Amino acid sequence: MNLLTALARLLVFPGLLFAVPAAWFFLWVERKAVALMQERIGPPFMQPFFDFVKLLAKRTPPRQGIGGMLMRAWPLIAVSGAAGAVGLLPVLPSSGGFEGDLILLLALLELPSMCIIAAGFSSRSIFGEIGSAREAALSVSYNIVFLLAILSVAASQHTFRLETLAALPASPLRWLGIAAILVCLPAKLHINPFSLPNAEQEIYAGPMTEYAGPELAMWELAHGLEWVAGAGLVATLVAPHMAIGGLAAMLFIALSFVLVLLLSTLAAATARLAIDTTVRFYWRCTLIFALLAISSALFMRFRS
Amino acid sequence: MKIWQRLICTCRRRSPWLFHMNSGSCNGCDIELVAALSPRFDAEQLGVRLEGSPRHADIMCVTGPVTRNAVSAIKTVYGQVCHPKAVVAIGSCPATTNVFIDSRTLAGPLEKHIPVDVFVPGCPPRPDAILQGVAKAAEILAERGMKPPDSATTPAVEEAQR
Numbered sequence: 001m002n003l004l005t006a007l008a009r010l011l012v013f014p015g016l017l018f019a020v021p022a023a024w025f026f027l028w029v030e031r032k033a034v035a036l037m038q039e040r041i042g043p044p045f046m047q048p049f050f051d052f053v054k055l056l057a058k059r060t061p062p063r064q065g066i067g068g069m070l071m072r073a074w075p076l077i078a079v080s081g082a083a084g085a086v087g088l089l090p091v092l093p094s095s096g097g098f099e100g101d102l103i104l105l106l107a108l109l110e111l112p113s114m115c116i117i118a119a120g121f122s123s124r125s126i127f128g129e130i131g132s133a134r135e136a137a138l139s140v141s142y143n144i145v146f147l148l149a150i151l152s153v154a155a156s157q158h159t160f161r162l163e164t165l166a167a168l169p170a171s172p173l174r175w176l177g178i179a180a181i182l183v184c185l186p187a188k189l190h191i192n193p194f195s196l197p198n199a200e201q202e203i204y205a206g207p208m209t210e211y212a213g214p215e216l217a218m219w220e221l222a223h224g225l226e227w228v229a230g231a232g233l234v235a236t237l238v239a240p241h242m243a244i245g246g247l248a249a250m251l252f253i254a255l256s257f258v259l260v261l262l263l264s265t266l267a268a269a270t271a272r273l274a275i276d277t278t279v280r281f282y283w284r285c286t287l288i289f290a291l292l293a294i295s296s297a298l299f300m301r302f303r304s
Numbered sequence: 305m306k307i308w309q310r311l312i313c314t315c316r317r318r319s320p321w322l323f324h325m326n327s328g329s330c331n332g333c334d335i336e337l338v339a340a341l342s343p344r345f346d347a348e349q350l351g352v353r354l355e356g357s358p359r360h361a362d363i364m365c366v367t368g369p370v371t372r373n374a375v376s377a378i379k380t381v382y383g384q385v386c387h388p389k390a391v392v393a394i395g396s397c398p399a400t401t402n403v404f405i406d407s408r409t410l411a412g413p414l415e416k417h418i419p420v421d422v423f424v425p426g427c428p429p430r431p432d433a434i435l436q437g438v439a440k441a442a443e444i445l446a447e448r449g450m451k452p453p454d455s456a457t458t459p460a461v462e463e464a465q466r
């Protein structure tokens with residue numbers, strides 16, 4: 001991947017120029033799906049955009065010292081991490097990439113949730129601290145399953161390169177891995193039934209309680225970009241290989257949209273689980289499947 | 305520059321986020337505010353979102369006749385809402401202290417402590433009246449955003465910041 005393609009992927013497609021409007025669209029789909037499930041009309045189509053611009057134009061309270069600077073930095077780091085993850089997705093055929101970019105993608109996907117944890121603690125609000133502690137517990141429990149699932153997908157197809165992975169036909173093992181990723185996505189996106197860190201009826205906005213104005217706008221954007229990256233990752237793994245760029249892009253968008261719709265409907269239909277139930281769910285129920293997937297992937301690898 | 309300003313003005317009008325503050329209300333008005341967000345009245349069509357933290361909000365909705373205990377909390381929360389902001393007084397209580405008038409536990413009406421932009425009268429007001437009040441406050445808010453924050457309308461408690 002030369003510098004030009006890398007920049008084009010990061011800034012144009014599937015990077016910022018595509019990902020930011022897509023993030024707003026997915027945020028709208030999320031809210032609209034909840035509204036439709038409750039027989040409401042719901043927010044207008046442009047609502048996430050209105051919210052974003054309004055928040056950008058609001059004043060932030062003055063913050064002094066290193067804590068204040070950190071509080072401004074976390075949302076920016078989260079946005080850049082999520083945007084970088086979207087930029088790495090192998091949407092277009094033969095768009096480049098490098099050996100091991102899957103690992104970089106996983107690291108970038110994890111960055112927003114790290115930032116949320118740090119942000120809650122640096123805001124020094126009691127609600128922020130509780131939210132961060134919950135996010136940390138949640139992240140420890142789903143990430144093991146998530147990483148094992150992705151590892152099993154990669155090991156079953158003998159590559160850590162996203163593009164090769166997307167081009168290969170899906171094996172039954174890969175479907176098992178994808179199912180495990182899907183189980184982890186609601187926790188990664190903090191939506192119901194795993195919306196523990198930002199449980200607004202319990203701890204207000206959790207780690208975001210002290211954030212206002214442009215910083216909050218960046219958090220909203222980071223959440224939207226996480227939607228694009230999470231749904232996009234599954235979409236690239238599921239999609240059959242297409243030779244034509246336009247067709248591949250359309251398929252990617254359609255698959256991501258379906259995924260977002262499914263996950264938002266699930267979020268609207270479920271209530272929040274308690275933290276101990278959530279942790280138990282991931283450690284007891286799903287870990288066993290992830291272990292099964294990884295061990296069979298490794299077994300097949302040694303046999304072949 | 306003009307277009308950017310107009311865009312911001314529209315966005316402020318279309319995205320009012322509320323913070324609900326109860327200052328000793330009988331709970332009648334609070335239930336009506338929640339009803340305004342329910343499927344039947346669906347305030348989200350106007351872009352309304354009920355926020356848990358005053359830092360996120362644009363419009364502060366106050367219910368209740370303002371008890372003596374609530375005064376300092378109201379001032380703190382008013383200071384925590386970031387500029388531009390508006391205040392909606394829901395019900396007759398914050399406007400006149402209503403049936404609780406002459407009680408010695410009260411320090412109301414609300415206007416003695418913070419500037420109020422919209423009064424929604426009624427005991428309790430209907431949800432559609434509350435929505436109308438919020439829409440009106442959003443318009444006031446959009447216009448106010450064009451000017452720099454005015455120190456006369458901002459009490460000294462501007463930042464109860466740690």
Ligand code: SF4
Binds near residue numbers: 330398403426428
């Ligand atoms: S206005 Fe009426 S309903 Fe509302 S808080 Fe006062 S007494 Fe209760």
